[in-house]
Amino acid sequence: MTVTAVVLALDLLGIFAFAVNGALTAARKVRLDIVGILTLGMVTAVGGGMLRDVLIGAIPPLAFTYWPYLAVAAAGSMIAFFISRPPRFLNRAILVLDAAGLSLFCVAGAYRALNFGLDPGPAIVLGAVTAVGGGTIRDMMIREVPTILVGELYAIPALVGAAVAVAMVQDEVLGVPGAVIGALVCFGIRIAAIRYRLNAPTARTRLDGLS
Amino acid sequence: MTVTAVVLALDLLGIFAFAVNGALTAARKVRLDIVGILTLGMVTAVGGGMLRDVLIGAIPPLAFTYWPYLAVAAAGSMIAFFISRPPRFLNRAILVLDAAGLSLFCVAGAYRALNFGLDPGPAIVLGAVTAVGGGTIRDMMIREVPTILVGELYAIPALVGAAVAVAMVQDEVLGVPGAVIGALVCFGIRIAAIRYRLNAPTARTRLDGLS
Amino acid sequence: MTVTAVVLALDLLGIFAFAVNGALTAARKVRLDIVGILTLGMVTAVGGGMLRDVLIGAIPPLAFTYWPYLAVAAAGSMIAFFISRPPRFLNRAILVLDAAGLSLFCVAGAYRALNFGLDPGPAIVLGAVTAVGGGTIRDMMIREVPTILVGELYAIPALVGAAVAVAMVQDEVLGVPGAVIGALVCFGIRIAAIRYRLNAPTARTRLDGLS
Numbered sequence: 110m111t112v113t114a115v116v117l118a119l120d121l122l123g124i125f126a127f128a129v130n131g132a133l134t135a136a137r138k139v140r141l142d143i144v145g146i147l148t149l150g151m152v153t154a155v156g157g158g159m160l161r162d163v164l165i166g167a168i169p170p171l172a173f174t175y176w177p178y179l180a181v182a183a184a185g186s187m188i189a190f191f192i193s194r195p196p197r198f199l200n201r202a203i204l205v206l207d208a209a210g211l212s213l214f215c216v217a218g219a220y221r222a223l224n225f226g227l228d229p230g231p232a233i234v235l236g237a238v239t240a241v242g243g244g245t246i247r248d249m250m251i252r253e254v255p256t257i258l259v260g261e262l263y264a265i266p267a268l269v270g271a272a273v274a275v276a277m278v279q280d281e282v283l284g285v286p287g288a289v290i291g292a293l294v295c296f297g298i299r300i301a302a303i304r305y306r307l308n309a310p311t312a313r314t315r316l317d318g319l320s
Numbered sequence: 321m322t323v324t325a326v327v328l329a330l331d332l333l334g335i336f337a338f339a340v341n342g343a344l345t346a347a348r349k350v351r352l353d354i355v356g357i358l359t360l361g362m363v364t365a366v367g368g369g370m371l372r373d374v375l376i377g378a379i380p381p382l383a384f385t386y387w388p389y390l391a392v393a394a395a396g397s398m399i400a401f402f403i404s405r406p407p408r409f410l411n412r413a414i415l416v417l418d419a420a421g422l423s424l425f426c427v428a429g430a431y432r433a434l435n436f437g438l439d440p441g442p443a444i445v446l447g448a449v450t451a452v453g454g455g456t457i458r459d460m461m462i463r464e465v466p467t468i469l470v471g472e473l474y475a476i477p478a479l480v481g482a483a484v485a486v487a488m489v490q491d492e493v494l495g496v497p498g499a500v501i502g503a504l505v506c507f508g509i510r511i512a513a514i515r516y517r518l519n520a521p522t523a524r525t526r527l528d529g530l531s
Numbered sequence: 532m533t534v535t536a537v538v539l540a541l542d543l544l545g546i547f548a549f550a551v552n553g554a555l556t557a558a559r560k561v562r563l564d565i566v567g568i569l570t571l572g573m574v575t576a577v578g579g580g581m582l583r584d585v586l587i588g589a590i591p592p593l594a595f596t597y598w599p600y601l602a603v604a605a606a607g608s609m610i611a612f613f614i615s616r617p618p619r620f621l622n623r624a625i626l627v628l629d630a631a632g633l634s635l636f637c638v639a640g641a642y643r644a645l646n647f648g649l650d651p652g653p654a655i656v657l658g659a660v661t662a663v664g665g666g667t668i669r670d671m672m673i674r675e676v677p678t679i680l681v682g683e684l685y686a687i688p689a690l691v692g693a694a695v696a697v698a699m700v701q702d703e704v705l706g707v708p709g710a711v712i713g714a715l716v717c718f719g720i721r722i723a724a725i726r727y728r729l730n731a732p733t734a735r736t737r738l739d740g741l742s
Contacts, residue, residue: 142520144476145469159375164581166590168377173442231595249460249671250469258567258672265566309564353731355687356680370586379588384653460671461680 119288120158120171121181123213126206128154128185131247133203136189139251143190149247150186155179157242161218161235165225204303211267212295215240216288219271229275236271237264240295262302262309270295330499331369331382332392334424337417339365339396342458344414347400350462354401360458361397366390368453372429372446376436415514422478423506426451427499430482440486447482448475451506473513473520481506541710542580542593543603545635548628550576550607553669555625558611561673565612571669572608577601579664583640583657587647626725633689634717637662638710641693651697658693659686662717684724684731692717 131153132146141149155172162170172178192199218239222232241257241264248255257264274291278284301307342364343357352360366383373381383389403410429450433443452468452475459466468475485502489495512518553575554568563571577594584592594600614621640661644654663679663686670677679686696713700706723729 139465139469141469144474144520148468148475163374163585164591164595168379168590169375169436169438169442173375173438173446176439176441179441179445225591227591227595228598230598230601231591234601235595245672250456250466252463252465252674254561254674255672257570258561258563263566264570309566350676350680352680355685355731359679359686374585379590380586380647380649380653384586384649384657387650387652390652390656461667461677463674463676 119213119217119292121177123210123217124154124158124178124181125185126210126213127157127243128182129189130203130207130210131244132186132189133192134244135247135251138253146190147183147186149250150189151179151182152250153243153247154182154185155243156246157214157239157244158218160242160246161221161239164235164238165222165227167221167225205300208296208299208303211240211263211299212270212292215267215271215295216274216291219275219291220288223275223278233268233271233275236274237267240264240267240271262298262307265309266295266298266302269298330424330428330503332388334421334428335365335369335389335392336396337421337424338368338454339393340400341414341418341421342455343397343400344403345455346458346462349464357401358394358397360461361400362390362393363461364454364458365393365396366454367457368425368450368455369429371453371457372433372450375446375449376433376438378432378436416511419507419510419514422451422474422510423481423503426478426482426506427485427502430486430502431499434486434489444479444482444486447485448478451475451478451482473509473518476520477506477509477513480509541635541639541714543599545632545639546576546580546600546603547607548632548635549665550604551611552625552629552632553666554608554611555614556666557669557673560675568612569605569608571672572611573601573604574672575665575669576604576607577665578668579636579661579666580640582664582668583643583661586657586660587644587649589643589647627722630718630721630725633662633685633721634692634714637689637693637717638696638713641697641713642710645697645700655690655693655697658696659689662686662689662693684720684729687731688717688720688724691720 128150132150135141135149135153136146139145155170155178158178159170159172162168162172172182215236217236219232219236221239222235223229227235241255245255245257270291272291273294274287277287277290339361343361346352346360346364347357350356366381366389369389370381370383373379373383383393426447428447430443430447432450433446434440438446452466456466456468481502483502484505485498488498488501550572554572557563557571557575558568561567577592577600580600581592581594584590584594594604637658639658641654641658643661644657645651649657663677667677667679692713694713695716696709699709699712
């Protein structure tokens with residue numbers, strides 16, 4: 110019960126954050142009409158969770174059975190449509206929103222997978238899939254190489270946050286402390302990665318003359 | 321019973337229309353071999369319905385349990401392979417075919433979602449997903465930005481048509497009148513959009529100097 | 532029992548082959564960090580099987596319920612990360628690995644679909660989807676037009692191999708001989724296609740002056 114409420118709250122916050130951020134990111138890269146912005150905001154916001162729900166067998170996905178999901182995603186996307194070209198001081202807020210969405214989703218996704226009976230390992234992977242899935246589908250739709258493949262640390266904080274949250278589950282009781290600490294760990298790593306431009310090691314850093 | 325037959329007929333017609341149109345559209349953008357044309361024609365034709373079926377829990381999807389679906393999709397794609405470079409007077413027919421497929425799929429998809437117990441709101445969204453999903457996957461495969469994101473009115477007629485069809489359901493009995501009128505509304509809006517080059521509002525139309 | 536063991540062995544071998552090959556192929560096209568290489572190697576290796584499992588209703592997919600799948604995929608991807616720029620003499624080995632993965636997956640996928648009660652026709656299609664699905668998702672993520680659409684014979688050997696394996700099923704007993712011969716047929720066609728640069732017919736070969 111408790112964890113359901115926690116997962117729900119995290120999910121709705123994350124959906125809003127990702128909808129705004131996803132729609133703004135998309136609008137910066139491609140000339141979009143209002144349907145395009147709504148579509149990409151909503152895909153970013155609920156795409157990762159839908160992918161997770163399909164993969165764990167929670168069908169129809171939450172986004173189609175619990176109306177606030179789609180509504181919050183649509184509202185966030187519409188806000189993005191109207192602010193459209195965010196003033197400079199908002200850029201930082203948008204990055205923080207995205208980090209928040211990442212942190213909330215990785216924990217909510219991992220706990221939902223555990224709830225559906227998956228083992229800890231796959232649950233951690235599915236936490237990360239929930240967190241990065243929506244943005245990845247959005248990037249594929251607008252012909253960008255997805256952030257997780259090339260960017261600063263993005264999937265790693267999600268994996269670590271999900272792993273911490275899963276590790277803190279005791280006697281199979283999902284609890285608030287694990288969720289909060291897992292999300293905070295993910296958030297901390299992600300913000301540090303942005304601030305100090307941390308990158309995961311690349312093969313090419315070891316290979317200079319590669320044609 | 322009635323509605324199942326209606327959905328079925330709409331679906332098969334839509335599949336044929338989308339297979340021909342999808343394969344031709346793809347062949348115009350990318351140099352494809354016969355497997356590529358067949359694949360893209362079939363993806364366009366049955367991809368949206370498969371996505372819907374997975375999301376509503378109708379697994380395996382109709383396309384894998386009712387053989388005419390794949391057969392009609394393959395036949396439409398082969399026709400596209402052989403006409404390949406359609407004569408000019410066919411271009412209009414192809415656009416009309418596409419509008420027909422859109423109209424048939426949005427209604428069939430929404431009714432099928434209702435049949436599987438989804439609420440009207442998600443059913444309307446899933447009607448639109450059925451209608452635009454296949455073309456969107458095709459566009460992603462050939463590295464085009466999907467029509468729904470940038471094009472003339474495309475998702476909106478599908479949403480409106482699905483909404484009309486869903487609104488005309490009475491006492492939970494899906495019926496022929498709702499299906500026909502919903503499809504006609506979608507078709508009318510889509511054809512008007514093509515003819516008068518109607519577009520959805522874009523964020524950029526409100527922002528001139530955006531770099 | 533027998534066939535389960537056979538499918539399992541084929542699957543694990545195919546997963547390893549595809550993980551190494553998929554990660555190397557991706558790294559040649561896009562500048563990736565270690566997360567990107569792991570992601571793409573794993574997507575190539577388990578993506579086709581996940582797509583098949585979702586479409587036949589085997590949810591959660593094997594890759595999330597049987598840990599060796601993800602482990603072997605991760606191991607293969609890590610090997611690819613460390614060899615990174617394979618010496619010339621390995622290039623042939625990599626192509627052969629890929630052909631092996633294709634052959635193993637088309638048979639394993641078709642048999643698994645039959646096991647879940649699908650008809651022979653859809654089972655053959657799903658065998659090919661299993662074989663080419665992972666590489667196709669990988670190509671879409673790195674903005675390449677998928678090999679199946681434009682390349683040398685790739686989907687055709689998978690379809691033929693799956694068809695042979697399905698045709699050799701007797702009295703509904705899936706057996707080792709069908710699996711082995713189906714895989715060998717696929718492998719033989721694929722290797723011949725590489726060696727003699729066989730291509731599927733294209734529409735454009737029949738149409739010279741196409742703008």
